[in-house]
Amino acid sequence: MMNALLTAMVLAGLMAAPAVGDVRDAVQEHVLPAASGFAATTAALAAAAQANCSATPLRPAYQAAFDSWMGISHLRLGPMEEEGRAIAISFWPDKKGMIPRALNRLIEAADPVATDPAEFAEVSIAARGFFALERLLYDPELSDYGDGDYDCVLVQAVAGDLARMAADIDREWRTGFAQELEQAGGENSRYLDPREALQAIYTALDTGLEFNALQRIGRPMGSFAKPAPRRAEGWRSNRPLRNVNLSLMALRDLAHALTDVATPQTDAAFADALDVAARLDDPVFAGVADPSGRLKVEILQQRIAEIRHAIANEIGRPLGISAGFNAGDGD
Amino acid sequence: MATRRGFLAGILAAGALPQVSWADAGAPEMLGACRDDAGAFGLVGLDGQGQALFHIPLPARGHAAAAHPTHPEAVAFARRPGTYALVIDCMTGRVAHEMQAPAGRHFYGHGVFVAGGDILATTENLIDTGEGRIGLWSRSDGYARIGELASGGVGPHDIRLLGDDVLAVANGGIRTHPDHGRDKLNIATMRPNLSYVSLRDRAVVEQVTLPPELHQNSIRHLAVGPDGQVGFAMQWQGDTADTVPLLGLHRRGAAPILAQADAGEQVAMQGYAGSVSFDGAGARIAITSPRGGRLHVFDAVDGAFLHSHKRPDICGLVAGAQGFVASDGLGVILSVTDRPRLLARHDGQAWDNHLVRL
Secondary structure (H helix, E strand, O other): OOHHHHHHHHEEEEEEEOOEEHHHHHHHHHHHHHHHHHHHHHHHHHHHHHHHOOOHHHHHHHHHEEEEEEEOOOOOOOHHHEEEEEEHHOOOOOOHHHHHHHHHHHHHHHHHHHHHHHHOOOOOOHHHHHHHHHHHOOOOOOOOOOOOHHHHHHHHHHHHHHHHHHHHHHHHHHHHHHHHHHOOOOOOOOOOOOHHHHHHHHHHHHHHHHHHHHHHHHHHOOOOOOOHHHHHHHHHHHOOOHHHHHHHHHHHHHHHHEOOOOOOHHHHHHHHHHHHHHHOOOOOOOOHOOHHHHHHHHHHHHHHHHHHHHHHHHHHHHHOOOOOHHHHHHO | HHHHHHHHHHHHHHHHOOOOHHHHHOOOEEEEEEEEEEOEEEEEEOOOOEEEEEEEEEEEOEEEEEOOOOEEEEEEEOOOOOEEEEEEEEEOOEEEEEEEEEOEEEEEEEEEEEEOEEEEEEEEEOOOOEEEEEEEEEOOOEEEEEEEEEEEEOOEEEEEOOOOOEEEEEOOOOOOHHHHOOOOOOOOOOOEEEEEEEEEOEEEEEEEEOOOOOEEEEEEEEEEEOOOEEEEEEEOOOOOOOOOOOOOEEEOOOOEEEEEEOOHHHHHOOEEEEEEEOOOOOEEEEEOOOOOEEEEEEEEEOOOEEEEEEOEEEEEEEEEEOOEEEEOOOOEEEEOOOOOEEEEEEEOOEEEEEEEEO
């Protein structure tokens, strides 16, 4: 009897409950591959722009780079937060129309800043990143430039700047920040203990879901009286639904990497949302302007809200973490 | 009033006024409210290193506390739209008085002692009209209500004393009604202001408003610099993608300076500043955004943006011996000079919105 009890206790100790919350797996299986993929596709985009800067032939490389951005855009911590990179890569929404103004200013002056990568890294974020490039490649008023035009140099500058930021993010994750997260509580970590590192990753997961629901879908939905399909992210390049879809897949990947235990509610919620997205025949959310199309987009938004509930139940609560006490309920 | 004067004169004549001070409560330098893992709330006195000197249970989540300037006594306000406030004896940990907002009024969560600590001034809502009020309470009469003043706007939130006569009041501009909880009823028409209210004149003596395009920028929290400069922190009620300033600097008689970071950092604040404080020297001023996980530091003279420090759920902020002291929702107290540095950890406790410097 005593022996059996001891054995049970020893076994229980050895088997150490499968951990919800595996920072190392999240970093190794999710973050690092996504960062290196993003660096690779943006490098390819920069190379393609050097080879041929014309708008139409460059679009596939742009789309591929943006696809891989959806694999990492939710990881707004560490290297992504340095030097304002996240917003420089993806300046959206551009509510004040800063992007066309900034681009036109450079183009009208044929500003030589575009020929110097170090200087270009300092220009307004409105003239940098994916959404400046989208204007140059897809906006009919800007995309009809020829080989010898200044716009061509500008496209190469924006693509090169994106590749530089992606390479910096990739390198900084590998050469320091991954260890900071995995060795939270150590001398060289900005995270005081493993729970803080977990919280940072969990927050990225939850905030990423929220961003899809409230921004990527919520902005074009606007209100019933005032739908705003032209506020969708990347509508010029046909990306709005694709972005939500790819982002959800990346977030599902992160949720899985973060947990070793079964998360049936989370899995089902992701499957539901991705299923709704797959059946939504509305790539740019144009349907938000009519009642039935709007309902379909709204259902996708609701499904994403359900994922947030599921991860709170199955991942956040067992870890003892939640959205911030003050962030969620200020005054 | 005559009664209180007579009472005071009597005590003074008798030489019987007990001279207890904050030293008798362990000489805390800061107060903070917190919630623990079990869901219980408390008021904590902290030393300069962020260590707890006392921890007094509170019955519910509070907002800010008003600390008496000399006596170890703090007033903890219920969260808005609360109708009660608790006067806590920080030596015994007991509730010394329970203050009840007068009929038709509720507290907004902040208050400040004036008149050398004899009168407590509280921000309140006159519920029927939505007009802001400053309630006046006499400490020596057991926190009896002795009057009130107009706050100069709607939704007064933070309140601070400048010198010995003038109250700076952040009229947030947002109308709420207890029947609708914390719902904001007038976002389209709100018009916040910073009002200076003279206790002597019982009147608003100066008022700062924002340009019309910033009318949805709720002026919520205040800090007073060593020379009477006022810093005000704002919470944007419009789209979080708008990059609007969240910090203002003001000197009596001058135009306000609105301060913001570069566009990328400003967007990261998510239109929300939770606390504001000058540093110990009064040369710099900072705001926190728990939503953006950021502390932004500015030059207090010209409002130039200096630094961004990152820390999730950071909110409470006061001046430190050097730089600033900040608190977060993970139980950490930080010292922020050139970079954030751990002062103390209180595991299992989440620090609430504000720290109060004694």
